[in-house]
Amino acid sequence: MAMTGVLRPGHAQIRVLDLEESVKWYTDVMGLMPMGRDAQGRAYFKTRSERDHNSVVLRQADEAGIDFFAFKVLDDATLADLERKLQAHGVATERIPAGELMETGERVRFKIPTGHTIELYAQKTAAGSTTGCFDPEVDVIDGPGLRPIRMDHCLLYGGDIDGNVKLFTEVLGFSMVERVKLEDGQTDLAVWLTCSAKAHDIAFVRHAEDGKLHHLSFQMPSWESVLRAADIMSINRVSIDIGPTRHGITQGTTIYFFDPSGNRLETFCGGYDHYPDMQHITWSWEHVGRGIFYHDRKLNDAFLSVVT
Amino acid sequence: MQKFDICIENTGEHYACADSRSVLEGMEALGRKGIPVGCRQGGCGVCKVQVLEGRFVRRVMSRAHVSAEEESEGCVLSCRIYPSSDLRVNVIGAMKKNVCRPAAASLPPNP
Numbered sequence: 001m002a003m004t005g006v007l008r009p010g011h012a013q014i015r016v017l018d019l020e021e022s023v024k025w026y027t028d029v030m031g032l033m034p035m036g037r038d039a040q041g042r043a044y045f046k047t048r049s050e051r052d053h054n055s056v057v058l059r060q061a062d063e064a065g066i067d068f069f070a071f072k073v074l075d076d077a078t079l080a081d082l083e084r085k086l087q088a089h090g091v092a093t094e095r096i097p098a099g100e101l102m103e104t105g106e107r108v109r110f111k112i113p114t115g116h117t118i119e120l121y122a123q124k125t126a127a128g129s130t131t132g133c134f135d136p137e138v139d140v141i142d143g144p145g146l147r148p149i150r151m152d153h154c155l156l157y158g159g160d161i162d163g164n165v166k167l168f169t170e171v172l173g174f175s176m177v178e179r180v181k182l183e184d185g186q187t188d189l190a191v192w193l194t195c196s197a198k199a200h201d202i203a204f205v206r207h208a209e210d211g212k213l214h215h216l217s218f219q220m221p222s223w224e225s226v227l228r229a230a231d232i233m234s235i236n237r238v239s240i241d242i243g244p245t246r247h248g249i250t251q252g253t254t255i256y257f258f259d260p261s262g263n264r265l266e267t268f269c270g271g272y273d274h275y276p277d278m279q280h281i282t283w284s285w286e287h288v289g290r291g292i293f294y295h296d297r298k299l300n301d302a303f304l305s306v307v308t
Numbered sequence: 309m310q311k312f313d314i315c316i317e318n319t320g321e322h323y324a325c326a327d328s329r330s331v332l333e334g335m336e337a338l339g340r341k342g343i344p345v346g347c348r349q350g351g352c353g354v355c356k357v358q359v360l361e362g363r364f365v366r367r368v369m370s371r372a373h374v375s376a377e378e379e380s381e382g383c384v385l386s387c388r389i390y391p392s393s394d395l396r397v398n399v400i401g402a403m404k405k406n407v408c409r410p411a412a413a414s415l416p417p418n419p
Contacts, residue, residue, distance in 0.1 A: 017350060017368045063372035064351030239348035262351015262370065306346040306354055308370070 003074075005082070005173045006195040009153055009202070010072035010121060011054055011101070012216050015061035015308075017261040019043060022058050025260050029236045030218075031145020032056060035127065038102050047150050047218070048139055049131075052124040053103035055151040056216075064261040064308035066213040069154050069202070070107065070119035071172075071195065079122045082172065083108045089171045103127070112167055114158020115210030146229045146267055148218030153200045155214040157207035157307050161191060164204050168193050174201070176280040178249050182206075183285045192250060199250040199271035205304075212307040215256060217266035223253045229267045230255055242303060246270075248291040249283060256303065263308050312391040316342035317360065317398045325391050331357070331364070332387040343386050344401050350388040354401050357386045362395035 016022035023043045026032050032045040035054050044054040052072070059067060073079050086093050086108070096107040096119070105123025112118055131139050158164075165188070168174040174193040177200060182189045192200040205214060220226050230244045233255070241264060243255035252271040258264055283291040289298040311324045314331055321342040325334030332355050335343055346354030353373025359382040369388040386397065 017370065063370040064347075064349075065372075241347075258347040258349045258351070260349055262347030262349035264347065302344075302346060302354070306352045308347070308351045308372075 003196060005078060006071045006073050006120065008072055008196060009055075009151060010052065010070045010124065011057055011104070011119075012069045012151060012154060013042070013057040013059055013067040014213075014216065014259070014263055015063060015065050015067060015261070016058050016259070016263070017060075017062070017064060019058060019060035021260050026056065026058065027145070029145050029232070029238060030265075031143065031147035033130075036102060042102075044102050046127065047148050049129050049149045050151070051126050051129050053127040054101075054124070057101065064213075064263050065211075066116070066154070066156070066216070066263075066308075068109065068117040068119050069156070070121060071201075072124065073120050073122050076105075076122045079106070079108060079120055082120055085171050086110055086167075089167065091167065091171075098123070113160035113163025114156060114204060116156050116158060146218070146220070146232055148220055148267060150219050152217045152219040152268070153198070153202055154216045155203040155205065157205050157212035157214050158210040159207065161188060161204040161206050165191055165193070168202070175274065175276045175278075177274045178281040178283065180249070180283040180288050180291060181285055185284070189285075189288070190249075194274055197273045197275055199252065199274055207307070209307075213263060214307050215264040215266045217268055220267050220269040223269055226253050226255060226267055226269050233257055241306070242293065242296075242300060245296065246294040248287075248294040249281075251294075261308070264306070312362075313394040314391065315394070315396045317396055318342070319399075325395075327365075327390055327392060329390065330387050331389050331391060331395065331397065332385075334391075335386075343397075343399055346387075346401075348387045350385050353385060355386045356383060356399075356401035357397040358383050358400050359389070360396040360398055362391065363393040364389040364391050364395060366390075 035044040037043050043058045045056040046054050091110050094109045098105045103125035107119040107121040109119045174195045177194050178192040179188050180190040190205040192203045194201045239258040241256035246253045250271045252268045254268045310327045314325045315322050319342045323340045344354045346352035350369035367388045369385045
């Protein structure tokens, strides 16, 4: 088997200002499936296509943002192996007991140089997709909300993104897919990394403040479905940041918008496959506007500085 | 529905805002500028203002951007307040420079 180690993004825990309003919005507008609540009051969701029990967890808090972002790894032995490698790299790790997060096994939690909390885990109950594993139909009948395929990746803002790149590539086996250089031609403004063969599983932008969420992204099946998502957003008076448009970086089509607490989300489609033998793509400062928004071809101040 | 006059002290701009719309939404809907626009959902803090005069209805907003002390001094996120009288506000958010300085001064993002 070619894919081992870290498999894919698994779950993100997002802070919301009003839990009930957010649960309704993530259900009716995002079109996610409510998967229950735990004793702490956290609300769990998955997309219709996702097989594991949950991918988005909402926690009521007095400020917006992300608590942690997690990756699923191949198995328990891989989890123990990566835990050892993190410790050997000088990273303090903590074991969160199985069941602390609903239907989820033990998690290895650690902080990365930009101050974000990342988790690895091997077990999450296979609740199944809506179409099942035996003689499935396709899931194309129209229904409520945007109905993305999966929670796909996130973009995090913080100071030491060089330390993050070192940790993710040298310890966790990620590859660099794209990077944007600052005016000096040396320093990375932003990096896109994958643990699989996607254009990105996680991305980082250099920023004065640590621990910030830029966006959590959901994959759509087509460019047409991204446009349909924009219509659904306007019908529901969703706050749209920018789009529908396309990125030069990753080449994906996109809309950025905000949840009811101001956390930026993305619906995107496309991009390309990246394999570890491929040279990564580099963007110069002179072309960063086109890299970020391929049609506008200019930097957008709100996109670069509005974070939670 | 009632409409109230919103005055942005920094720029001297006035616009009419319905009581069903947030102060930020009312400004945006008329294509007006003066208050920087961020997430519009009370999370990012970009549209922070101090209300100098007037009454409003307030929805929940992030404590990361408006402390209890600031709140007592009339500081709010304009995307989360709905006017119930004419309002005079002062823009104090993180991107204030973008509305109070010439447009050319806003780049690069200085990461």
